Amino acid sequence: MTYTPRPPSILSRVPWWLLAVALLFVLGFWGIATDAGYSQIFRAVSGGLVTTLWVTAVAFAAATVIGLLVALARTSGNRILCEIATFYVEIIRGIPVLVFLFYVAFVAAPAMVVAINWALQPIGASITIRQFDFAWRAIVALTVCYSAFIAEIFRAGIESVQRGQLEAARSLGLSRWKCFRLVTFPQALRTILPPLANDFVSMIKDSALVSALGVQDITQLGKVYSSGTFLFFETYNVVALLYLTLTISLSLLVRLLERYLHENQR
Amino acid sequence: MPSITKLLAAATAIATLGLSAAQAQDLPDLAGREIIAVTENAYVPLNFADPATGEGIGLEYDLFNEIAKRLNASVKWELSSWDVMIQAVRDGQFEVGMDGITINDERKEQIDFSDSYLTSQQLMLVRADETRFTDAATFAADANNLVGAQAGTTNFYVAVYNVLDGDEANPRIKLFDTFGASVSALQAGDVDTVLMDQTSANGYIGANPGAFKVIGEPLGTEDFGFIFAKGSDLVGPVNAALAQIKADGTMDAIQKKWFYEYNAAQ
Numbered sequence: 001m002t003y004t005p006r007p008p009s010i011l012s013r014v015p016w017w018l019l020a021v022a023l024l025f026v027l028g029f030w031g032i033a034t035d036a037g038y039s040q041i042f043r044a045v046s047g048g049l050v051t052t053l054w055v056t057a058v059a060f061a062a063a064t065v066i067g068l069l070v071a072l073a074r075t076s077g078n079r080i081l082c083e084i085a086t087f088y089v090e091i092i093r094g095i096p097v098l099v100f101l102f103y104v105a106f107v108a109a110p111a112m113v114v115a116i117n118w119a120l121q122p123i124g125a126s127i128t129i130r131q132f133d134f135a136w137r138a139i140v141a142l143t144v145c146y147s148a149f150i151a152e153i154f155r156a157g158i159e160s161v162q163r164g165q166l167e168a169a170r171s172l173g174l175s176r177w178k179c180f181r182l183v184t185f186p187q188a189l190r191t192i193l194p195p196l197a198n199d200f201v202s203m204i205k206d207s208a209l210v211s212a213l214g215v216q217d218i219t220q221l222g223k224v225y226s227s228g229t230f231l232f233f234e235t236y237n238v239v240a241l242l243y244l245t246l247t248i249s250l251s252l253l254v255r256l257l258e259r260y261l262h263e264n265q266r
Numbered sequence: 267m268p269s270i271t272k273l274l275a276a277a278t279a280i281a282t283l284g285l286s287a288a289q290a291q292d293l294p295d296l297a298g299r300e301i302i303a304v305t306e307n308a309y310v311p312l313n314f315a316d317p318a319t320g321e322g323i324g325l326e327y328d329l330f331n332e333i334a335k336r337l338n339a340s341v342k343w344e345l346s347s348w349d350v351m352i353q354a355v356r357d358g359q360f361e362v363g364m365d366g367i368t369i370n371d372e373r374k375e376q377i378d379f380s381d382s383y384l385t386s387q388q389l390m391l392v393r394a395d396e397t398r399f400t401d402a403a404t405f406a407a408d409a410n411n412l413v414g415a416q417a418g419t420t421n422f423y424v425a426v427y428n429v430l431d432g433d434e435a436n437p438r439i440k441l442f443d444t445f446g447a448s449v450s451a452l453q454a455g456d457v458d459t460v461l462m463d464q465t466s467a468n469g470y471i472g473a474n475p476g477a478f479k480v481i482g483e484p485l486g487t488e489d490f491g492f493i494f495a496k497g498s499d500l501v502g503p504v505n506a507a508l509a510q511i512k513a514d515g516t517m518d519a520i521q522k523k524w525f526y527e528y529n530a531a532q
Contacts, residue, residue: 106454130456134440134456212442214442214443228373229372229373230373230376232352
């Protein structure tokens with residue numbers, strides 16, 4: 001007896017989870033639109049949306065660049081670079097983001113200002129700590145923390161490309177850089193993309209930690225509103241809905257991108 | 267006519283005694299009921315963990331234990347963080363909550379408050395080398411001066427209403443997640459003052475020799491109340507016991523113990 005797969009029915013192809021998500025959004029936003037209390041909370045916290053987005057976008061872009069460089073150092077074959085990069089990844093990865101945030105904000109940033117002022121001394125200029133905004137200190141901390149994770153994602157992707165591919169490319173006379181750009185990286189990208197998107201989603205959520213420094217993101221405005229009114233649960237409902245809106249729309253975009261990459265590979 | 271004055275004083279004393287004796291008889295009897303109380307153990311000297319034993323101690327512990335004793339009830343103490351505490355009291359998981367919680371009208375819509383058991387006195391903690399201002403008025407006069415606070419706390423409300431212009435969204439207030447973070451920001455130069463009560467100020471000055479000092483007159487008339495679920499049957503009895511404790515001098519003794527003697531013994 002041979003196994004014949006059943007042709008997919010229309011019902012089995014419906015993305016039920018997406019319908020459930022849509023229903024959740026409709027109910028959530030309908031509640032916000034019709035309930036006076038919820039509308040007020042929404043007005044209070046949605047002002048943080050832009051901050052959450054730009055902090056995440058800048059930090060993620062920077063973390064991706066640094067992560068790629070660290071991964072290249074780790075896979076380069078240069079012993080010194082590799083040791084330094086491994087040290088960086090292991091140390092950074094092992095410190096909680098919140099703790100690191102305080103290190104950057106209250107230890108590294110003041111030290112940097114002292115250093116800059118020392119360097120500026122000959123020309124008689126100086127800066128103050130306040131010119132280094134808390135939002136930027138938070139971005140630096142998020143960038144450094146996430147670059148360690150992203151470096152590992154890139155390394156996994158690069159090492160997943162079979163050695164024979166590289167040998168073949170080298171034997172065709174391609175330079176090391178061209179090998180990477182034309183052979184290794186395009187293949188690695190397929191492995192890299194899903195976990196990278198995963199990190200982006202988790203960074204959107206972790207960006208809530210910047211509220212510890214008083215950066216006015218969604219979470220911070222939620223904390224301010226709820227501690228003044230004691231409407232904790234109601235406020236966090238709205239906060240959760242806003243984050244879900246961001247993360248789920250992002251997930252859908254990444255799905256489209258993955259599909260596009262797969263089709264182009266055939 | 268000194269004798270008449272003395273006589274009057276004696277009469278008043280007798281009348282007061284008679285009154286408190288009458289009140290003692292009037293206090294409700296809770297018949298050995300166990301009251302589940304919650305606090306955070308993060309607010310010296312109201313509630314904190316004894317460094318020697320790890321047990322929760324402080325003014326609020328003593329005060330509420332005394333209230334319960336007079337009502338013929340016992341107290342079962344629980345711990346929780348601030349926002350969880352308030353939600354859990356609203357839900358009825360804990361019967362009474364306390365953590366230096368400032369009484370305000372918006373919060374009264376969500377929970378019931380007892381009468382005030384303490385009026386907070388806030389002082390301005392500044393860097394030891396501060397010379398640009400000497401009190402709240404000179405601080406407020408220069409728009410470059412910033413104040414650090416934790417959202418929704420007494421320090422925040424006193425900063426808004428007693429130091430600045432009453433605008434809760436005033437950009438001159440930098441909000442942090444914890445008290446410690448706002449003091450770090452003060453030390454780093456990000457803000458110019460943090461408001462705190464004398465006991466906490468002494469703690470920070472002692473822990474960082476030469477870094478901080480206190481300026482100006484005590485500010486603020488924030489009233490602290492116990493919180494209860496809406497409609498709790500404990501509000502009336504607790505208020506009655508509280509009035510008696512204030513009237514017979516027990517309250518003064520408890521305050522003296524935690525605001526003066528405890529500190530002196532350190």
